[in-house]
Structures are given as C-alpha cells and as structure tokens.
Amino acid sequence: MSSLLDHVMxxxxxxxxxxxxxxxxxxxxxxxxxxxxxxHEDHGELTTSEVKDVLDQxxxxxxxxxxxxxxxxxLRTDFFELLEYARALAFDVKLKTNAILIKEADAVRIRxxxxxxxxxxxxxxxxxxxxxxxxxxxxxxxxxxxxxxLKAQGLRVLIANVLMRQNxxxxxxxxxxxxxxxxxxxxxxxxxxxxxxxxxxxAMRIPTTHLLQVFTDKSLIGDSVTPPPGAPDLxxxxxxxxxxxxxxxxxxxxxxIFPCVQFPLPSGNLRRExxxxxxxxxxxxxxxxxxxxxxxxxxxxxxxxxxxTRCPGLAYMEGNMRGPSSADCEKSLVFDQxxxxxxxx
Amino acid sequence: MTDLYIARxxxxxxxxxxxxTVILKADDSGLYVLNEVGTLLWGAADGxxxxxxxxxxxxxxxxxxxxxxxLEDATEFVRALGxxxxxxxxxRPITAADRAPAPDEAVS
Numbered sequence: 001m002s003s004l005l006d007h008v009m010x011x012x013x014x015x016x017x018x019x020x021x022x023x024x025x026x027x028x029x030x031x032x033x034x035x036x037x038x039x040h041e042d043h044g045e046l047t048t049s050e051v052k053d054v055l056d057q058x059x060x061x062x063x064x065x066x067x068x069x070x071x072x073x074x075l076r077t078d079f080f081e082l083l084e085y086a087r088a089l090a091f092d093v094k095l096k097t098n099a100i101l102i103k104e105a106d107a108v109r110i111r112x113x114x115x116x117x118x119x120x121x122x123x124x125x126x127x128x129x130x131x132x133x134x135x136x137x138x139x140x141x142x143x144x145x146x147x148x149x150l151k152a153q154g155l156r157v158l159i160a161n162v163l164m165r166q167n168x169x170x171x172x173x174x175x176x177x178x179x180x181x182x183x184x185x186x187x188x189x190x191x192x193x194x195x196x197x198x199x200x201x202x203a204m205r206i207p208t209t210h211l212l213q214v215f216t217d218k219s220l221i222g223d224s225v226t227p228p229p230g231a232p233d234l235x236x237x238x239x240x241x242x243x244x245x246x247x248x249x250x251x252x253x254x255x256x257i258f259p260c261v262q263f264p265l266p267s268g269n270l271r272r273e274x275x276x277x278x279x280x281x282x283x284x285x286x287x288x289x290x291x292x293x294x295x296x297x298x299x300x301x302x303x304x305x306x307x308x309t310r311c312p313g314l315a316y317m318e319g320n321m322r323g324p325s326s327a328d329c330e331k332s333l334v335f336d337q338x339x340x341x342x343x344x345x
Numbered sequence: 346m347t348d349l350y351i352a353r354x355x356x357x358x359x360x361x362x363x364x365x366t367v368i369l370k371a372d373d374s375g376l377y378v379l380n381e382v383g384t385l386l387w388g389a390a391d392g393x394x395x396x397x398x399x400x401x402x403x404x405x406x407x408x409x410x411x412x413x414x415x416l417e418d419a420t421e422f423v424r425a426l427g428x429x430x431x432x433x434x435x436x437r438p439i440t441a442a443d444r445a446p447a448p449d450e451a452v453s
Binding site for chain 2 (some may be wrong): 004007008011012015017062063064090091092093114116117154156173180212270
C-alpha cells in the first residue's frame with residue numbers, strides 16, 4: 001500500500017490538492033491531560049450547518065483523508081450527524097478520541113458508518129498513572145471498555161501512547177495491553193507548546209536517556225537497519241520539507257485554517273472566506289509552499305538531515321519556520337546515537 | 346451476453362483526482378487507484394445502467410476501441426473489482442440500499 005499511497009500523495013501535491021485534512025470539531029474536553037496544548041473553553045465553535053458547509057467545500061476541493069478530532073469530539077451532540085454527513089461525502093474518516101463516552105451502541109454506529117480507524121489515547125497500562133495524566137478518575141477503565149466495544153465491531157483501533165516524564169517507563173506495558181486488545185500501537189515522544197505559545201509543557205518531555213532507550217528498543221524498531229546519515233542529498237533540495245500546506249491542512253473548531261495541527265500559522269478563516277480561496281490564495285500558505293529544503297539555512301547542510309524528521313510547525317513555534325526544531329534536532333541526535341549502538345550490538 | 350449491473354460497494358471512501366479515482370476500504374484499509382477508464386466506470390456505477398450501455402456511451406466514444414472488445418475488457422475489470430468488494434456486480438439492477446456514497450465530481 002505504501003507505494004500506492006506515495007503515488008496518491010505525490011499526485012495530490014503535484015495538483016496542489018488538500019487531500020488530507022485534520023478537523024478538530026471542538027476543543028472542549030472531558031479530560032484535562034497534563035500535557036495538553038489546547039484551551040478547552042468554547043470560543044464559538046462552528047455550528048452543525050457550518051461544519052457541513054466546510055465538509056462540502058473540502059470534498060469539492062479534493063480532500064479524501066479526513067481526521068475528526070478535538071478536544072473530545074463526542075462532546076458535540078451533533079457528532080454522529082456530522083460523521084454521517086462526512087461519510088455520505090465519501091471521505092475516508094479516522095477518529096481521534098479518548099473514547100470514554102463510547103458505549104456499545106456508539107461502536108456499532110461508528111462501524112456502520114464506515115469509519116476506517118479509531119485512535120484512542122492511552123498513557124499507561126496502569127490505571128492510576130493514566131488517570132493521573134488525564135485527571136479523570138476511572139478514565140482508564142472507560143477507555144479500555146470502549147476499545148473492547150470498538151474491537152468487537154471489527155474496527156481498527158490504534159492506541160496512541162504519548163510519552164512524557166510521568167509515564168516514560170510504561171510504554172512496554174501499553175504495547176502489551178494493545179496487543180492483548182487486538183489494537184495497533186504507536187508511540188509519540190512529542191510534547192508541543194500550548195497554542196498560545198506557552199512553552200511550560202516542554203518540561204514534560206522525556207529526557208534523552210529515555211529517548212535513547214526507546215530508539216534502541218527492538219520491540220519497537222524490530223531488526224531494521226537504518227543507514228548512517230549520508231551527505232545532504234542534493235536532489236532532495238528541491239523537495240518540500242513536509243506535506244503541511246502542500247497536500248494537507250488543519251481546520252480548527254472556529255473555522256481557522258492552519259497548514260497543520262502542529263503548525264499554528266493562521267492562514268484564513270472559513271467564516272470569512274471560502275476554503276478554496278484560502279487554500280489557493282492565502283499569503284501564509286503560499287509562503288509555506290514556497291519553502292524547499294535548500295531554503296533551510298541550518299537543516300539543509302546538517303549532517304543528520306537524511307534521518308531527520310524535522311517538523312516545520314515545531315520550528316515555527318520556536319520562532320522561525322525555516323529554522324531547526326530543537327526537539328527534532330535532539331531526536332535526530334539521539335536517533336543517530338541509537339543507530340550506532342544498534343550497529344555495534 | 347447477459348446484462349451486468351454495477352454499483353459502488355459499501356464502506357468505501359473515494360475521491361476523483363484529475364483522471365484517477367482513489368478508493369479506500371474501511372474494512373481492511375485497502376487502497377486502490379483507478380485509471381481513466383476505471384474512473385469512468387466507477388462514476389457510472391449507479392446500479393441501474395447496464396454495463397454494456399456504460400461502455401457504449403462512455404468508453405467507446407473516448408477511446409479507439411470496438412464495442413465488443415471494450416465490453417469484454419470492462420466485464421473482466423468490474424468482476425475483478427467485485428472480487429475486492431469495490432463494486433457490486435449483478436445480472437440484475439442493484440437497489441439503492443446496496444450502494445456506497447457517490448464520490449464528488451473530479452476536482453481538477
């Protein structure tokens with residue numbers, strides 16, 4: 001599938017189509033996760049009819065891959081109405097949820113509506129650790145019960161384990177829990193600043209010693225061999241740094257358009273402009289689209305470039321969308337250390 | 346030859362990108378990309394128009410191919426998509442309840 005997917009993404013990029021859109025339906029949430037970057041107040045969410053209009057516009061613009069997320073999207077009382085509408089427009093829908101509101105009947109509806117994947121955040125295999133992170137007693141048990149409901153319907157469930165200092169050693173337990181539930185597992189060590197720029201959350205990032213342990217853990221990386229980083233690839237210099245703004249974008253609950261959920265560069269608002277106008281003519285998106293690897297003064301000559309997963313959004317949040325992202329620099333350095341360790345073992 | 350009817354399968358996502366149709370199955374995440382001919386067939390898969398009519402009206406005028414050969418190829422193609430549950434293929438018209446959402450028109 002990956003080569004076909006590459007073909008599709010390449011085609012979308014060539015045609016400048018927003019094939020992948022992350023749409024947060026609400027920032028309201030019934031959990032209060034300690035690492036969350038969102039403000040959970042409702043500052044005027046798009047109404048049901050406004051969301052439907054946005055979905056019409058996205059379908060017309062060529063969007064296929066649609067992530068509905070939040071906040072907790074099931075707090076919207078019109079959630080199933082919106083999901084049904086999205087599926088009638090033939091979007092490929094994935095949901096990101098804490099799942100604690102999902103009961104058996106909801107799982108049946110989600111399955112019947114043709115959702116392709118449900119991603120559920122689980123922070124630990126130990127209920128007390130998970131609940132301390134979400135600040136909601138009983139949330140672990142409810143999320144796990146929901147995963148069982150979803151799996152019973154044959155749905156694909158992805159357990160997302162965000163790593164932070166509070167749960168740094170627990171990922172093997174979550175991985176085993178996912179396997180036991182028949183769910184997929186993904187690990188993410190990325191903690192981002194709050195959307196208002198507050199960087200206090202970054203203190204929760206796991207230390208490099210733990211990151212090194214993750215990058216050398218065979219249960220996560222298997223026996224794959226990563227080649228040592230080579231010289232900067234001159235042919236890649238004309239490539240876009242990532243798909244944000246090229247074939248993907250983000251829609252906030254208030255209709256704001258950003259290049260990506262992790263790239264909070266305000267690029268237009270759907271209450272004032274049509275999506276197509278923002279996508280085609282926003283100065284901000286045009287600026288993002290114009291950036292090529294050769295335009296990154298530090299990263300284009302970095303010796304770790306070929307194995308780096310630089311996020312332009314994180315770089316933007318650090319003050320320069322053409323600069324490095326220190327979190328990714330750290331990850332790349334540790335990844336290279338891990339590669340050396342794996343090579344010698 | 347018996348008339349065949351085709352309708353889009355259930356639980357699919359689809360979008361037409363230029364002359365290609367990208368299809369994703371919710372059940373197994375299978376990804377399919379149909380070429381221009383496949384896109385024409387997909388767009389016309391309303392469950393009620395016989396395949397022979399679709400071929401005669403949409404395929405033959407666009408491509409330099411005789412009707413019999415085109416229908417033979419189209420039949421093989423839709424049966425293959427039927428095997429993957431991308432299309433419902435039947436020798437009778439297919440009811441609306443069996444159909445997936447229609448994809449939007451081409452976007453570029």
